[in-house]
């Protein structure tokens with residue numbers, strides 16, 4: 001009987017610490033996903049051409065064109081984002097993709113000839129995308145307004161040796177957008193870039209020629225981590241004190 005009673009006393013005393021720990025854990029992990037890169041479920045990221053096409057087959061707003069050269073998705077050269085009154089400027093980039101443009105560094109196999117694009121707010125950006133390799137490559141931009149670009153995405157895909165082009169209009173706010181090739185391992189092997197609108201919102205990490213390869217832990221510790229560690233320390237202390245009594 002004595003042993004049972006002391007056991008229940010321990011549980012009750014530790015209860016506030018446990019509640020605090022649970023609250024902290026919840027906050028810490030809820031914040032992990034709030035980085036600048038938007039995480040999109042793989043199933044949504046590259047819809048099957050036929051599926052999307054059949055959904056829009058009879059709709060006026062075809063948002064995907066594809067042929068022997070490749071694919072253009074969500075090209076938009078005339079509908080303004082809600083925060084823009086007019087197109088501020090027309091900007092064109094010719095982008096080449098392939099192994100020839102990989103930075104001469106460990107782990108780099110693929111690359112774009114431009115990894116850092118700078119454009120003014122509310123500009124219309126046209127990308128002429130040339131693939132110099134024999135495998136497919138993509139120039140995929142994430143984070144655009146979803147009311148205008150399904151899944152927030154503008155997407156060019158060129159088959160080997162082919163050229164595709166498309167346009168999009170960027171919103172008015174200073175922001176840095178992720179550009180990459182989503183084919184397995186191509187981004188990790190060097191096909192990552194950024195599009196900086198206005199002053200941007202800081203460089204993305206691991207952009208060849210722009211930023212360091214690794215996520216700096218001091219900048220990227222999820223919010224709530226220190227609170228969680230403090231709470232765990234307090235909990236350990238509380239349990240030690242409880243057990244000593």
Ligand SMILES: [Cu+2]
Pocket residue numbers: 110136137138181182183186191
């Ligand atoms: Cu690629």
